[in-house]
Amino acid sequence: MRMLSFAGMIMVLAAVGLSATACSESYAEVEIKLPTVQCDACVLTVTKALEKVDGVSEANVDLNGKVVRVSFAAERTSVVKLEQVIVKAGYAANDKKANAESYAGLPACCKVQ
Ligand SMILES: [Cu+2]
Numbered sequence: 001m002r003m004l005s006f007a008g009m010i011m012v013l014a015a016v017g018l019s020a021t022a023c024s025e026s027y028a029e030v031e032i033k034l035p036t037v038q039c040d041a042c043v044l045t046v047t048k049a050l051e052k053v054d055g056v057s058e059a060n061v062d063l064n065g066k067v068v069r070v071s072f073a074a075e076r077t078s079v080v081k082l083e084q085v086i087v088k089a090g091y092a093a094n095d096k097k098a099n100a101e102s103y104a105g106l107p108a109c110c111k112v113q
Helices: 002-021 040-051 079-088 100-104
Strands: 027-033 056-062 067-073
Touching: 027 079, 040 056, 040 067, 040 079, 067 079
Parallel strands: none
Antiparallel strands: 027 067, 056 067
């Protein structure tokens, strides 16, 4: 009885997995370095900016690792575009420097000391 329900669960999981891969869009996952993030407000700013981008399905900032992992539809956006969005939000992305004006507008706690 127990084994049967377990097998049933596996089948449900397999079906969910199949329907997810049936989507024609190919999603890519990328890590972008965020050398200047300081606090939770930074995390929120970067996350919101990225999740507004058409094609981005998920953005997870790791504050300690100073990196953001982004899942995005490769046909609708690109790593360069994502970097530009971060730069425009006032933060450095990989080797690109933050937009000076946007950076100036950040709360004091979010500026690199
Ligand atoms: Cu901050």
